[in-house]
Amino acid sequence: MAARHLIIGGGTAGMNAIRTIREEESERSAITLVSAENPYSRMVLPYYLDRSIAESHVFTATGKVLADWGVTTHLGKRATTLDTKANVCTLEDGTTVAYDDCLIATGSSAVRAPVPGADGPGVHSFWTLDQARGVIAQIQPGSHVVMVGAGFIAFTILNSILALGAKLTIVEVAPRILPRMIDDIGAQLVEAWLKKHGVAIRTGAKLTRIDDLKRRRRLKMAAGGDLVADVVIMATGIRTNLDWLKGAGVTIKQGIVVDDHLRSSVPNVYAAGDVAEGRDLISQANAVHAIEPTAQEHGRVVGANMAGKDIRYRGSLIINIVEVCHLDVASFGAWDDAQAEAASGVKADRPAYRKLLWRGDRLTGAIILGPSSDIWTTNDVGMLKGLVQSGVSLGRWKAHLKKNPFDVKPAFIATKTTSALLPVTILGRPSKAPGETPVAV
Amino acid sequence: MSVLRIHPEKCTGCLRCELACSYMQTGDFQPAKSVIRVSPFEGHTSYAPYTCTQCAEGWCMTACPVGAITINAVGAKDVLDDRCVGCKLCTIACPYGTMFYDPATRKAFKCNLCGGAPACAEACPTAAITYEDVTTEDWLGDFARERTERVLTGVQ
Numbered sequence: 001m002a003a004r005h006l007i008i009g010g011g012t013a014g015m016n017a018i019r020t021i022r023e024e025e026s027e028r029s030a031i032t033l034v035s036a037e038n039p040y041s042r043m044v045l046p047y048y049l050d051r052s053i054a055e056s057h058v059f060t061a062t063g064k065v066l067a068d069w070g071v072t073t074h075l076g077k078r079a080t081t082l083d084t085k086a087n088v089c090t091l092e093d094g095t096t097v098a099y100d101d102c103l104i105a106t107g108s109s110a111v112r113a114p115v116p117g118a119d120g121p122g123v124h125s126f127w128t129l130d131q132a133r134g135v136i137a138q139i140q141p142g143s144h145v146v147m148v149g150a151g152f153i154a155f156t157i158l159n160s161i162l163a164l165g166a167k168l169t170i171v172e173v174a175p176r177i178l179p180r181m182i183d184d185i186g187a188q189l190v191e192a193w194l195k196k197h198g199v200a201i202r203t204g205a206k207l208t209r210i211d212d213l214k215r216r217r218r219l220k221m222a223a224g225g226d227l228v229a230d231v232v233i234m235a236t237g238i239r240t241n242l243d244w245l246k247g248a249g250v251t252i253k254q255g256i257v258v259d260d261h262l263r264s265s266v267p268n269v270y271a272a273g274d275v276a277e278g279r280d281l282i283s284q285a286n287a288v289h290a291i292e293p294t295a296q297e298h299g300r301v302v303g304a305n306m307a308g309k310d311i312r313y314r315g316s317l318i319i320n321i322v323e324v325c326h327l328d329v330a331s332f333g334a335w336d337d338a339q340a341e342a343a344s345g346v347k348a349d350r351p352a353y354r355k356l357l358w359r360g361d362r363l364t365g366a367i368i369l370g371p372s373s374d375i376w377t378t379n380d381v382g383m384l385k386g387l388v389q390s391g392v393s394l395g396r397w398k399a400h401l402k403k404n405p406f407d408v409k410p411a412f413i414a415t416k417t418t419s420a421l422l423p424v425t426i427l428g429r430p431s432k433a434p435g436e437t438p439v440a441v
Numbered sequence: 442m443s444v445l446r447i448h449p450e451k452c453t454g455c456l457r458c459e460l461a462c463s464y465m466q467t468g469d470f471q472p473a474k475s476v477i478r479v480s481p482f483e484g485h486t487s488y489a490p491y492t493c494t495q496c497a498e499g500w501c502m503t504a505c506p507v508g509a510i511t512i513n514a515v516g517a518k519d520v521l522d523d524r525c526v527g528c529k530l531c532t533i534a535c536p537y538g539t540m541f542y543d544p545a546t547r548k549a550f551k552c553n554l555c556g557g558a559p560a561c562a563e564a565c566p567t568a569a570i571t572y573e574d575v576t577t578e579d580w581l582g583d584f585a586r587e588r589t590e591r592v593l594t595g596v597q
Binding site: 044058386409 | 473478480482491494496497498499502503504505506507508510511512524526527528529530532533534535536537538539540541542544547577578579581582583585586588589592593
């Protein structure tokens with residue numbers, strides 16, 4: 001009998017796993033997808049918000065495509081229990097799905113600040129497609145949007161809100177913006193840049209409640225005066241969707257603990273993406289990396305292993321980039337490692353900042369800020385990722401970069417980073433193009 | 442497949458490859474939009490062009506959340522403009538620094554080998570760029586390593 005693979009979650013990890021199973025398997029298997037939502041990409045929702053793409057553009061696989069791939073689907077239904085002894089998953093409507101192996105890729109959900117009124121009318125999260133639709137329906141030119149939270153997710157929709165002609169105020173309880181993406185100096189530069197571009201920012205600002213004023217909302221602040229908004233967006237963090245696994249017998253710490261093949265403590269149960277606590281490429285310790293690139297790599301590794309290959313995963317690298325008002329902001333790896341040796345530089349004539357961090361003579365983390373019109377920003381973003389990812393020995397270039405943190409390219413080329421990178425692939429073979437997934441015959 | 446083979450010792454730094462590339466890719470003679478970029482070494486005593494290796498992993502392609510990067514008929518990773526939303530994930534996923542972003546179009550762009558007739562190779566007057574059926578390599582590493590003394594010691 002053909003193997004029965006169960007994929008729980010239709011996000012980036014789940015969809016990459018499905019495609020990779022089809023690419024790698026020697027014998028056609030049965031794949032079942034259980035997903036609370038139709039598969040789409042959260043990454044592109046900001047571009048749907050500003051209407052630069054149609055809603056249809058966000059979907060990563062239509063019903064027809066899933067049928068072509070030979071996937072049995074249970075869409076719009078949540079998995080509620082996983083019996084890892086009987087190898088059966090039960091869905092919220094009572095449907096049961098038996099499997100030989102399964103992938104847990106149930107992702108994360110947005111959480112709201114725990115204040116009265118946070119669930120009231122006119123208060124939105126921006127995480128799912130449904131929530132995006134809710135926000136789109138509310139923002140008009142001239143609307144005053146208050147975004148609660150100044151983290152990465154908030155910043156991904158900042159340009160879109162401004163593009164819609166809305167006035168934006170960001171309130172953040174922490175003393176600074178982007179606390180988990182860049183350091184203090186970088187945050188100051190971004191904050192100054194945004195204020196120059198008309199975004200009001202209040203840091204160290206504690207929201208105490210949200211009152212409904214008929215069509216508008218009043219945000220009561222602990223100090224500094226209240227705010228009145230047409231639309232409130234709560235970008236106050238995400239939480240992994242793991243509650244449903246209570247009693248499943250799968251070891252969970254920060255996430256589902258996985259080995260170097262992304263297997264959980266139950267050998268025929270894999271985890272990938274936001275819910276997985278897997279190896280970090282730099283520290284080699286386990287960590288949850290709730291970012292798109294990790295979900296993608298995890299998903300492909302799981303898919304190959306489910307298809308019978310023996311793919312060991314080297315670990316995921318934290319990489320983040322966001323553009324706000326034509327300023328690129330990116331960070332890599334262990335950019336907040338207090339024990340690392342660090343060097344930084346700010347350009348006086350333009351909003352450009354670099355911070356490089358080393359352990360020994362290997363680059364282990366980096367922060368980069370620069371105008372998105374500046375080709376060197378974009379190219380250096382990639383090369384810094386290459387240096388961190390490959391861990392090449394920088395030798396004498398380390399001292400040079402400490403003095404000249406903007407001179408990345410000669411260091412990258414002369415340390416033969418390209419030679420170190422070229423043999424590396426995630427699956428031990430060249431990647432296939434998105435359209436090359438084998439279809440059912 | 443054929444790839445761009447770089448012979449750095451032949452490069453004179455004339456930048457014709459950048460002009461030709463930008464013209465082919467964008468219709469404008471605008472080196473800032475070229476996806477092959479000539480770099481100086483050793484305080485502008487020598488030069489070499491640098492561009493996408495068309496690597497096996499295709500980090501840009503696998504990173505794209507909407508399948509907007511594909512493999513074209515000649516085997517190059519290529520951006521589909523009507524799919525790309527401009528999220529820049531490919532620019533941080535590519536570890537070679539050879540993804541580009543155009544703020545005017547809000548799209549990523551990269552070397553697509555001009556569909557099999559690379560303009561840079563055709564324009565290069567010294568054959569420092571050739572289009573050959575060889576395995577892609579680190580064409581510049583050794584060249585650059587031999588030309589770092591001034592930069593690293595501060596001697597001008």
